[in-house]
Amino acid sequence: MITETDEGYTFQYDTEYLHREDALPVSQTLPLTDKPYLSKTLFAFFDGLIPEGWLLDLAEKNWKINHQDRMGLLLTCCKDCIGAVAVEASLDMDEIEK
Secondary structure: OEEEEOOEEEEOOOHHHHOOOOOOOOEOOEOOOOOOEEEOOOOHHHHOOOOOHHHHHHHHHHHOOOOOOHHHHHHHHOOOOOOOOOOOOOHHHHHHHO
């Protein structure tokens, strides 16, 4: 789970996922641990999922998202990524937006 606050970003693996025999880290820079990762900027792995160039321009124009809103871009543009990662807003986040 990745969250954004006024202080930055937090990433933490789900406890159930960590207990699975087939659990793998999402990247080498975010090894499996039960402790949360904290960062002032969006973690490089997740930032790398956000489109660049003309695709980023399209996202900004079509969804009216500022290129500096990295979490907004991640949630909007990265629902169906290449590989085993998908980005979805949690139910709590959907409730907040209402």
